[in-house]
Amino acid sequence: MTITLQDVQIILGLPVDGLPITGRVEQDYDALCLTQLGFPFPENNKTGGRIQIRQLSRWFPNLPNNAGDVEVQRYARAYILQLLGGTLFADKSNSLVHITYLQFLEDLEAAGQYNWGSATLADLYRQLCFAADIDGAEIAGPVILLQLWAWDRLPFFAPIMENVLRSDIIPNEDLFPPPPFGHRWRHVLKTTRTSMHVLTKYREMIDMQTLDEVI
Incomplete structure (x- = not known):
């Protein structure tokens, strides 16, 4: 079992078809910022084409x-x-975002035609490969997808949502479009039944899981 495009679409609500997220990394960052944000690219704030999210x-x-x-x-x-720099394509700094993503946001209507879901999943696979290296000590990328997928598929990992009504998870669809499935984890979570941040315990739980414990 692994994270699939269907998981990306359902959990995060991202499109999984459309135009590929591909383009030039090296660009005229000053022109890109001026035309699309109205500010010049700050010389004292850039790191390899990235800008501080703050x-x-x-x-x-x-x-x-x-x-x-x-x-x-x-x-x-x-x-x-x-959102791109802080959630979907976060780097290990968790404070910088590459300015080249602006090339996909010039036409905001066209931005929704890109395959953001496939790009997100590809980045997660790439970051998992880096993290699985013997020298890897950290992980970047869309780890929120990894966490919510694990909570959905391996419920013995998941915290408990308390006092949640069906109307809180599925709003009035006559007024609002349904949110992505991962949205329901926004509620207050109770973690007394799971050991949080204890790697040894997580490994033990994975080793002891049975087939009927996997969704």
């Missing part, structure tokens, strides 16, 4: 009530960029 938060704190279309789009790009 820098984006300072540039785009709160959207003004009288914001025009161009400003709204810039705020949207900055927000998506923070």
Whole structure:
């Protein structure tokens, strides 16, 4: 068993078909930032084409009530960029995001036509390979997908959701589209039945699992 594209689509709600996430890494970062964010690429803040996520938060704190279309789009790009760098394609710094992702956000309507799900899963596989190396001590990438998948498939790992109603997990679909399946883990979680952050205990639980304990 392994994490599949279906898991990515259901757990995170990402599209798993469409245009590939591929392009040039080396670009004119100043021009890219100016045209799509309205700010020059900060010379004192860049690391290999990456920018501090907190820098984006300072540039785009709160959207003004009288914001025009161009400003709204810039705020949207900055927000998506923070999601990409902080969640889907996070590096080990967990504080930097590569500015080259802006090339996929120039047209926000077209951005939804890209295969973000496949790119996310490919990155997770790549990061798992790095982490499985004998010298690997950390892991980056979309580890939230790995965690939620493990909680769904291996319930003896999962914490308990307390006082959760069905209406909290599945909202009124006449008013809102259904959220991704992983959204239900946002509730208060009880972890008294599982040993958290104890590697030896996790290994023991995996070794002792039976077939009927796997979903």
